[in-house]
Structure formats: C-alpha cells, structure tokens
Amino acid sequence: MYHINKIIALAVIILLTGCSIGEKKIKIFSIEKPREKLDYPMPTALELEELKWIIITSENAKEVFKKLEEAGIDPVLFGITDKDYQVLARNFAQIRQKLQETNNLLEEYKKYYEGPEENKQ
C-alpha cells in the first residue's frame, strides 16, 4: 500500500510538471526599419519662349502699327509705361529669386534627410 501511494504521488507530479517541460519560450524582439525614402526627382527645369518687346512713342506709333500690319499681325499692342516696366522687371526678378530659394531649400532638405547623392542606395 505504501509503495502504491508513492507511485501515485510520483505519477501525479510527473503529470503536473509534464506540460512545463520541453515548451519553448516566446521571444519578442523589434527591428528598427527606416522609413521609405520619398525620392522624388527634382522638378523639371523651365524652358521659356522668347517674346519681343516693342517700344512705341508718339513719333514712331504709325510706323510701328504699319509694320505690324505688313507682317500680318493684328495692329494692337498691350502697353505699359516706363515706370511700370521697371516694376515688371523687379517683380520678375523677385519671382526668379523665390524660385531659386525654394529649389535651394528643397535640395538642402533632401541632402540633410537623405544624405548626399553617393550615399543613396
């Protein structure tokens, strides 16, 4: 009887501990994956069309319109004064500077966050 109790106790122990033997522990690990690069190509450069300025004064007005008609162009001109021409030149210079500044900023951001060209994969 004494032996039977011993065997039963042993069997119960083995039964209870059996589940904990041989089980693998789950390992959780994290890998840092860098964000995908946006990598847009730089904007395409502009190719502007050429335009012709015509200076019209009270003296050459007739001649200018005559030349336009002879060339088959509508005899009409959209004019600005000499002062407004200066304003227009200044405005264009400012637009050009803003364009240059924006492009420059874009390049600097790209360089800072994505590294120089040679480092790109």
Add this chain to the structure above:
Amino acid sequence: MIFTVLLIAGIAGAGMYVMKLRSDNAILKANQSKLESAITEQNKVLEQQKEDFTAILESNKKLNVLINTFKKDLQDLDKRFTKKNRDIGKLAIDRTEAIERIINKGGKNASRCIELASGAEHTPEELKATLKSEINPECPSLANPNYVPYQ
C-alpha cells in the same frame, strides 16, 4: 553530534555564500557590459548630433549668402534703371531702336535666369564667363558662377 551538525551547516553556509558571490559577479559583469554598450551608443548619438549641427550651420550659411545675393541683385537692377539720374522713358524716346534692342536682350537674359533658377543646366559659355562682357547681367551670381565682379 552537535559539532558534526555545526560543521555541515558551516560548509553549507560557505557553499551558499560562494554561490551568492558568483551570482553577484555574473550580474555585475552583465551590468558592466550593458553600461559599456550604452556609453558606445551615447557616443554615437553625440557624434551624429555634432554632424547634424555642422550640417545645419553650413546650410544656414549657404542660405544667408543666397539671400544677400538676392538683395544685391535687386539693388543692381534698380541701379541700372536709375544710374546717374537715368530716365529710361526719355532715353526710349531719344534712342528708340537702341533701347528696344537693350530691352529685348535684357528680357532674354531675364528669361534665362528664370530657367536657371528652376534648375536648368548651365551652358559651357555661362560657366566659362569671367569678363563683364560675357556675363548675364540680370543674374550674374546665378548664371555665371565663375565670374568675380570687380570692386
């Protein structure tokens, strides 16, 4: 009998103490290794920060130079219209054809400046230009990087 029990207890105690020392030693070694790797990581972060600050400073410097160039270009443009009490309107009345030529050339140069500002490639002539007669006077700093204006 008591002596034997005390001896066994002493040996067991000593054994346990040695075991504790060994376990403490292992923990300290692991801590040391973790601290060393933490220091290495921190040094790397500091290095990266240093590099970033340098890059930011350089970029700021570049942008400031650019902004100053813009101011100078606008001043130069104004000067071209008003130099020596110049009145472009009166000049256009007196020398219509000559001023028309100048205005058209200026317009062409200004258009080229916009193309360059939008990212167009320089032509070899623009890059080679070092004399005042060769440059694009609308935006010499942008169009002719090798041109050094005389003071």
